[in-house]
């Protein structure tokens with residue numbers, strides 16, 4: 001069953017200027033699939049994600065999540081941005097359990113999940129630390145653990161590693177590959193980094209700008225489980241060449 005269905009979705013922002021951010025976008029994402037949206041700045045990637053997150057509403061077309069129209073944000077869709085919005089006065093542990101705690105979910109259940117997730121992101125030794133005591137990469141790992149503690153049906157990630165240095169970025173990509181491999185959560189991932197899109201995804205959607213459209217979708221058939229070592233393989237390079245050509249075509253449309 002498809003988890004996410006964009007059906008001929010358009011989005012227009014009516015501000016001082018009218019902006020056609022998305023035009024006739026159709027995209028389905030199946031349960032457990034990892035799909036990347038790749039494209040230049042301003043092509044509507046964040047808009048697409050924000051619609052699905054329920055932060056914005058479609059201007060026309062329909063958008064379904066698990067068969068229901070998306071009208072507002074919900075705990076079934078966890079959103080991760082470039083900067084983890086952690087509460088600076090709460091410890092790592094308190095940040096991670098914040099969502100399910102305020103929702104009044106059964107404590108034993110979410111605490112066990114939180115403990116497991118802190119381990120998965122390699123921060124079990126930092127439960128009592130404050131966000132200010134962590135590096136940017138560690139904060140982002142807390143942010144991911146926090147979202148996953150809500151047990152979302154899908155993870156929506158908007159350039160989650162965009163603010164990290166190259167080395168930290170690689171280790172976060174590896175971490176996300178491992179987390180996805182073990183949890184199987186559906187992921188929609190926004191990036192403008194071609195390597196990142198190929199490395200992580202089952203499918204890469206190349207977007208063209210103004211108005212934003214999905215120009216082409218490329219299935220990535222690299223073997224799983226993957227690691228950052230996949231970045232240097234011949235298959236990888238072939239995908240990269242193909243996608244670079246697609247981006248050029250999309251730019252001139």
Ligand SMILES: Nc1ncnc2c1ncn2[C@@H]1O[C@H](COP(=O)(O)OP(=O)(O)OP(=O)(O)O)[C@@H](O)[C@H]1O
Pocket residue numbers: 013014015019020021039040041042043044045046047048192
């Ligand atoms: N709330 C808004 N009000 C008006 N215009 C908006 C709003 N949000 C986005 N836009 C415009 O819609 C277009 C698409 O923006 P969007 O942020 O979705 O692109 P993007 O591909 O995510 O870009 P980037 O990679 O720079 O984040 C841009 O022209 C942007 O200025």
